[in-house]
Amino acid sequence: MTTTVYSARRIITMNPNRPFASHVAVRDGRILGAGSLEELKGWGKVDLDTRFADKVILPGFVEGHSHAFEGGVWKFPYVGYFDRTSPEGKCAAGLKSIDEVVAALQAHEKTLPKGTSLLAWGFDPIYFGGRRMGLADVDRISTERPVVIVHSNFHVANANTPVLAKAGITRTTNVHGIVKDAAGEPTGELQEMAAKYMAYRAAGVEIAAVLSDEQAVWRFARVAQLAGVTTATDLHNELPESTVEGYLKATGSDDFPIRLLPAFAATSVPPTDGVARLQALVKKNNDKLRFQLVKIVTDGSIQGLSARMRWPGYYDGTPNGVWNVGPDDIDRILLAYHRAGFQVHIHTNGDEASEVGIEAVERALAAAPRWDHRHTLQHAQMADAGQFRRMKALGICANLFANHLYYWGDIHYARTLGPERAERMDACATALATGVPLAIHCDAPVTPIGPLFTAWCAVNRLTASGRTLGEAEKIPVADALRAITLGAAYTLKLDEELGSIDVGKRADFAILDDDPLSVPPEKLKDVGVWGTVLGGKVFEAPKA
Template identity: 60%
Template sequence: MSAPIKVYRARKIITMSRNRPTATHVALRDGRVLGVGEPEELARWGELEIDERFADKVLMPGFVEGHAHAMEGAVWRDLYVGYFVRRSPDGEMEGGLKSLDAVVERLRRYAETLPEDKPVVAWGFDPLYFDGRRMDRHDLDKVSTTRPVLVLHASFHILNVNSRVIEMAGMGPSTNVEGVMKDPAGEPNGELQEMAAMFAATRAAKVDFDLRTLDGPSLYRYAGSATIAGVTTATDLHNKLDDEMVDLFAEVTAKEDFPLRLVPALGALSWSPDDGIAQAKAIRERSTDKLRLGLVKVMTDGSIQGFTGRLKWPGYHNGAPNGIWNIAPSELKRTIGLYHDAGLHMHIHTNGDQASEFVIDCLEEALTTRPRRDHRHTLQHCQMADAAQFRRMAALGVCANLFANHVFYWGDQHYALTMGPDRARRMDATATALACGVPLAIHSDAPVTPLAPLFTAWCAVNRRTSSGRLLGPEERLTPEQALFAITLGAAYTLKLDHLVGSIEVGKFADFAVLDDDPLAVAPDMLKDVGVWGTVLGGIPFESPARAAS
């Protein structure tokens, strides 16, 4: 005689499926959804065992974070020095430093707790909030002059270092590396913009930010952050993915108590095109239900708030020079063409509208010369795209994953400094993307901003900056559209919409367990809906924040 069929009863189940939008019961078998409906319907499958633990909760498909990084679990080993208070993976609240002096003082006190031979590493800093004053090596020399001090900006595209790191890296007036910023006397000032400049310093200081994800505990912390937020599928959207890293991912995700499906993306800039293509194809064969391999991430420009994004005319509103290409445009065009020809699925970082336009040009040429059905290449961030660019993307079948959180965290700064009022109004233009027919997801880019899809949805629905300014009301999504973008929309961009993103027969039994109905609360309360935790493959995982309290 077969075992009874497990059925979860909930106050409400929002399925994100047109066939049956809501229900109260969901039946499971072998980690998948067997049926959704009333008990008398589900009983046709056999004897039922009703589990009442979620009887007062609302179930949704587990949220899909289509742009985040496993570094979210690793950076909390170091010091967070951000302007905004943030919740760590263990549920503690950290940060909230409101001046550059407060950041330096916090670094100094942190350094006192470390062994003298250990570098001082921090993250989450952003000078854009401090009235234009930028950190330099003299600020960090107040922390230490005898050991490396490294402070990553919130964007992860800029690094500040002290004089000791500059000395170790051999940087001086004659250094001719793009992104090594200098003072009026021609000396490196300690601000390093984008990958080439940053790598020279981190290599000299023996601080490898990529390698800081290379252990099981950091992946479990990442999964803990995901569970707190109701996320059951998340990307690690730039990783070298050499064999050692793939072995680690395979080992950790195979554990039954690991509560997350991972979708790592091979960083194209970490390999030659030929070697990267070969590696992406080889590791794709190692995919499992909880580890999906084969995705490729291509970098282009930097960050708009760091003034390293590439903007079309008229450029930066405050007159700053245009940003930095992390890969020469000619090589970028070649790279995109080769990975496309190889049949691989690319997610391409484009922040500024010049970067977006160039990548659209590259994809148009590749798809015209070598058509591919259902490629689902995706522009990530794509923050300044206008309607004309979205129309071209739709015609090419290109998806967009927009950085909705930017409206809250940097909307005021984009309005005043980087884009100016008119372009800032249409930044992260979610409504225009949908109107043009572009498949849409929205994301956090954690740890750049917190991993919290309901907050991301709130940003897209309300478009309020941190000061309360309504920025581009015409670009607001409805709550239904925003929830789609963090479930099926994101799953579609990852080619996983047949497995996750909705609660339907045959899909994984992955749920976000919520305290309230996000479609019933006021739109401005969407971010405040509580998350009990998740269900992954039918197994409940309570939020570490709830469990701790």
């Protein structure tokens, strides 16, 4: 029985009885105690490990809303505007013009075998001064093989001439989502269902399996670990047998660096079948893989103009969005999983969707009273004070999409929500003031996984253009750090097991180069991550 004591410049515990410490003792993968070396020696013989002596130790970060699909897409080249860290720890440099994207993909194209398709992801034209990518641009990459460039929102794509020709798309094709230029010719930009269909067509239907196989989940775990994450969700998965097998194999390895919580996609099978399936999956849980979550998607996205909004709707007059699971169908699904004792995470972007989610939980509780259910609204970006009060009264948690403030805040201000609602979106301060259990998230791969960046967003509320979006909804750094550790763990019912550095909890740590409580709040996102500790095992992040 070995006991290791790590010394640190500072340990931030999230345990209010002892918020800071200089040493933490680990035995059998669990936390024996945090305090002074003298105090910890009381447990008997200890090995002192000083490798973190100049580091700052926090509870391992908990990402409450991400997708293992992040690991899937890294199989393909990233062509986004912002720098992004790859699973290997390398910085994939942001591409700052359409020409840069084309040049990068021309080089990549030469490495591909004949007869295959070229897929890329993360493209984001909103920063290119209004210029859109056109057919001529994509054709410069290849006019032989199909080329599909998926945008960062995963709802839009650009294709080349071979892709359009194969589908017979011409100026006379009258299909929603096929963008045409002023002269009526298709530009190669495809939206929504058309984009998804053509991407799958070009890539082959087997791509779905590739995107969530064992290798994909490894890549996802590595990307997460590089950001200091020790527990992450895969918050919407049909969980076919091949995926479950891959997850079991990956998490069975000592080297797998995170704890993974997949959320079962509730609409993938009828609820009675789904409950039985999830009950069977729970029996396969291990230390690093936890089946217990369910996901219901009600509406679309705000930036995709598909969120369901209450009156007065979109600022620019766009008609209201679309339902995936509508108000008339949600009870049937929610109640089945609620009765079976599962925790349900409900995707609600617009405020009408949040209202539907809240009222569905209210009815489920009336039909089947249940304490400490912790059903969680995911995103809840437009929830207002009244909705937070209802959430508090019903025991609903909120996981807010803080990263949106930075990546789409300017568009929300100018176009989708308008100034007033944009300034109160992702209302972290209101949630905390109301007493709603709070987590904040990245929704990777929609935005990169990085809890310190997510916390920075909640603290500073800066948009990409530098606008402060809602002074009143800023939260202190300490609260933001809690939201990415113990707060997120609470929304996953893991707070008794992890999320703080406290006796008996799992020895899951984020090892930081600097003290997030001492750096200026606007530098929070720049604090370096040395690596993590998971169940007492040290995972050093490769240096870029």
